[in-house]
Amino acid sequence: MTRAYVPYSRFHVGAALESTDGTIYDGCNIENSGFSLTNCAERTAFFKAISEGAPLRSFARIVIVSDDPGFTAPCGACRQVMQDLGGPELEIIMANAKDELRILPLRALLPMAFDPSALPGHHPA
Numbered sequence: 054m055t056r057a058y059v060p061y062s063r064f065h066v067g068a069a070l071e072s073t074d075g076t077i078y079d080g081c082n083i084e085n086s087g088f089s090l091t092n093c094a095e096r097t098a099f100f101k102a103i104s105e106g107a108p109l110r111s112f113a114r115i116v117i118v119s120d121d122p123g124f125t126a127p128c129g130a131c132r133q134v135m136q137d138l139g140g141p142e143l144e145i146i147m148a149n150a151k152d153e154l155r156i157l158p159l160r161a162l163l164p165m166a167f168d169p170s171a172l173p174g175h176h177p178a
């Protein structure tokens with residue numbers, strides 16, 4: 054969160070993605086002058102993990118924190134990326150400023166999700 058590059062929104066977000074072997078991949082949001090190119094903290098963490106060789110759907114949980122004193126829910130784009138790379142059982146942990154947690158599986162945040170297995174020629178990882 055402290056590394057977030059947020060010159061436009063000034064809204065700092067941090068994410069910590071834990072793989073099933075205990076490795077933590079962290080991420081922050083990185084904004085862009087072409088606003089739609091902004092990368093959320095959750096996607097940064099996932100893209101770092103995959104680019105560093107973590108296997109597909111080998112993740113237990115992701116924690117999300119932000120400047121908001123309340124809970125920060127992942128955006129729709131991140132939910133779909135988490136579906137593909139993390140899978141429906143990924144635990145989404147939202148932490149607020151009082152260190153309270155709200156914990157839900159991705160399947161509760163993205164019901165009836167589009168899944169890569171729907172694509173013809175899909176090869177499971």
Ligand code: THU
Pocket residue numbers: 059062064066081082083084091092093094095117125126127128131
């Ligand atoms: N943002 C995240 O990084 N993750 C979320 O879960 C919600 C939104 C970022 C995107 C943008 O840089 C800023 O927060 C305001 O939308």
